[in-house]
Structure formats: structure tokens, C-alpha cells
Amino acid sequence: MGDAAFGIDIATLDAVAADIAAVVAGGIELCLVIGGGNIFRGVSVAGRGMERASADYMGMLATVMNALALQSALEKAGVHTRVQSAIPMDAVCEPYIRRRALRHLEKGRVVIFAAGLGAPFFTTDTPAALRAAEMGCDVLLKGTSVDGVYTADPKKDPTAERYDRLSYHEVLSRNLRVMDASAISLMRENGIPIVVFSIREPGNLLKVVTGGGVFTTIEDMN
Numbered sequence: 001m002g003d004a005a006f007g008i009d010i011a012t013l014d015a016v017a018a019d020i021a022a023v024v025a026g027g028i029e030l031c032l033v034i035g036g037g038n039i040f041r042g043v044s045v046a047g048r049g050m051e052r053a054s055a056d057y058m059g060m061l062a063t064v065m066n067a068l069a070l071q072s073a074l075e076k077a078g079v080h081t082r083v084q085s086a087i088p089m090d091a092v093c094e095p096y097i098r099r100r101a102l103r104h105l106e107k108g109r110v111v112i113f114a115a116g117l118g119a120p121f122f123t124t125d126t127p128a129a130l131r132a133a134e135m136g137c138d139v140l141l142k143g144t145s146v147d148g149v150y151t152a153d154p155k156k157d158p159t160a161e162r163y164d165r166l167s168y169h170e171v172l173s174r175n176l177r178v179m180d181a182s183a184i185s186l187m188r189e190n191g192i193p194i195v196v197f198s199i200r201e202p203g204n205l206l207k208v209v210t211g212g213g214v215f216t217t218i219e220d221m222n
Helices: 010-025 041-045 052-076 098-106 125-134 169-174 181-190 204-209
Strands: 031-033 081-085 110-114 142-146 195-198 215-218
Touching: 010 052, 010 204, 031 125, 052 081, 052 110, 052 169, 081 098, 098 110, 125 142, 142 204, 169 181, 195 204, 204 215
Parallel strands: 031 110, 081 110, 142 195
Antiparallel strands: 195 215
16 A cells, blocks of 8 residues: 555555565566454454444455556566466456465466465464465565564664574464464464564565575574
């Protein structure tokens, strides 16, 4: 949504698409899980009185809107893209089928997973972790508005310090809230590192996947 209060900012969309295109051009297979908070936040609306399951389903539909917007931006940038939704809606995108998604990746296409898990009461973190495990990903990249995991919210606390590396156990025991506990646990069980970085810095995605840039790595440090 860029600097707007809500919605889709085309300049921001194109910037994210350009970053993804640069990674794909390097021969890296990439799949994406898209949230919908710029359009609709189910948890927030549920807190104001709407029934939670209905609010969450509305949030899932918002992720499909974002996925279609990103697909359009990526294809404009010359990147072949497929959107797969956990909620079947054949008129606009493919249903989520694991083997088909793997085949798309093998052919060099970017796969965007929308509609979360297709079930309420989950944030975007859990489906991101689940898809990473299902696709056999080497790493789960979490693009945020800050450049890693901090001891406190750096936007509110100027003394907050960034961690370079953390173990899964440290994230859970310190309640750092970088991702849902279920997502952290799933990545620990499957041995998939989590890299938290800022998606707002142009070109940062390519830096991170090639070992540069600033980020926090969460992994098994035993």
C-alpha cells in the first residue's frame, strides 16, 4: 500500500516485482505467499465485532486480489507467473496443487500462493511455513518493513538492537513475535532457516538471497 492508508500502490507493486524479477533472472526458483493486510485485516475487524471466521475468509480473498496484482506486475516485467489459491476459484487462478506448483517452479515460473491455508484462524505466517516445507524450499524469506529481528520494536524504541542470528528456540522462548509460534516450530522440524529482511529497500531481495545485505537468520544453532 506504499504510503497510503490502504489499497495497492502501483509504484510499490512495481518495485517489489522488479526485485523478484532480478532474483529470477539469476536462476533462483522462487515461490511467494502473499498477505492481504493492505486491503483487509481479518483479526482487526474481528476485534471490532465481526465473527472471526467470516473476517478471516474476507482476508483470504484480499490475498487473492494482491496475488493477481503482483502477477500482473511480474508478467509486465517479463516474469512468467502462476497464482494458486487454497480456496478454489477457477475463473481467476489455479487451485493449489502441490505437484503442479513444483512443476511450475521447475519450468522457471514464479508461483504465488494465495488465500492462506483456505481455513480461518491462521495468519499468513503458517501457510508461508507450510508451503516452504511442501515445496522443499532451502530457506523461508520474510520481507518486512524492518531489516531483521530486534530486541524491541525499532520504530518505537531507538535503543533496540538487531540480532544477526537466532535459534528457533531463542525466538520462541523470548517471545520475539517475528512469526507465529506454529510457523517457527514447523521450520524447526523441517530444518528450514528463516531470513527476516526489509522488502522496502530496492534491490534488497537479491542481496539477501546471494548472501549480502542486512538481515537476521533464524536457524538451528546446535
